[in-house]
Amino acid sequence: MTALSSLFLSHGSPDIVIADTEAHAFLGKLGRDLPRPDAIVVVSAHFEAGGVAISGDRSPATIHDFGGFAKELYEIEYAAPGCPTLAERLACMMRNEGLAAGVICDRGFDHGTWVPLHLVYPDADIPVVQVSVDPHAGPAHHFRLGRALEPLRQENILIVGSGSMTHNLKEAFAAFRSGERGATTPAWVAQYVDWMDKKLESADLDALLAYRDRAPFAVENHPTDEHLMPLFSALGAAGEGWRARKLHSSCDFGVLSMNAYAFQ
Template identity: 45%
Template sequence: MPTLPALYISHGSPMTALTPGRVGERLAALATQLPRPRAIVMASAHWLTHQPAVGGHAQPPTIHDFGGFPQALFDLQYPAPGDPALAEDIAARLAAAGLPAQIDPRRGLDHGAWVPLRLLYPQADIPVVPLAIQPRLGPAHQFALGRALAPLRGQGVLLIGSGSITHNLHDAGSYAQGKDAPYVRPFIAWVEQRLQADDSAALLDYRQRAPYAAQAHPTDEHLQPLHFAMGAAGGEALGAQRIDAGIEAGFLAMDIYRFDGAARAG
């Protein structure tokens, strides 16, 4: 079975589901390049917990965790099955790595999960297991979560972190399309340079080292899925490849990354 990459996806606004734009094109193209996964593990910036948690629902409901959008968005569903056996396996792997996780049998798929998955796999016929992010435990913790699950890539499981490469909602409405916030391009350029250099240490310490870190991410939860995907690369060599999906509304950079670092099955 071919080893799948790990992915980091900037999921953007919930409206991406209705107006996919460039990110939709990029994800559709990416899906054609990947071996078909047997299952997907989705670590979303919109499931936040204090301790590791994994979704064990056999048929995860579609969560519309937003307000003030058109009814057409609330009508959308992503009826992918879950995989309770894989959830048990994930919990066991995390426990073995010193990261004990609870299984939540009721958790569904929030918009950080189902919006990009609709663009990658619109048939909704691949089982999806949601994984929580724990922002207060920091980037190194998310990296450890990814590292613990990296061997699943060799077993046909696609590991995805879903967030946003820049995410400062205070700037919503402040910039017109084509006129970007001044911090966006320096920040995404720094991230790409550090990923290409396999400089995980700098990325885990991005708050202190990255230009405009506080402006790009007033809070950490939308970048920490990147640290999960980095850990899921499985080794020092990340094999990072940036897929440019543009900048939305002048402040949301929509970068996608695939990580092809080696990860043995186990």
């Protein structure tokens, strides 16, 4: 069996589920283009914990962890099953790599998980396990986390890093309030995204791990960097000699890059 590619998906604003955008159309088609996995492991930017936490619920709830959107968004439920046995196995894999990890329960699907999966796999019939990001750790930690997950790709388990290529909420909220979903992308976003694209294309891991010091306008695009950390987990899961393939490029509200990549 050919190993599955690991993915990085920019999940953007929660209402991408119901909005008519390029990213919505891309995610809605993606599941038809991918092999059907037996399970999905999502490293979600909205699941924050010290060390590595792994969701172990058998039937996770859907968390509507946002405010100010249309009523219909809060009525969406993503009823995919969890997989406690896979969660326990992930924790063991992490600990074998020297990472502090544990399984927790009563942790539903946050919108970093269910928003993209609702579009990619709308039938919600594939088991899903969530893995946390550590907001106090950097790219190297999350790359190492991904490396611990790498063997799963050979078992038809899809590894998804769900975050955002850019994530300046102050600027995004200003555009959201003004209704400028199609706002022009400013230079400070475009230059940063272009730098990231080029470093991913050239597989320049050293530059990527040091993105906060090397990338133009890194801090402006990520005032806090938890939304980029799932990218490094997806990279790590691709193993040695990884190569990036850009699957999608668009920008929501002018400042939320919705870029998505596959790593093999």
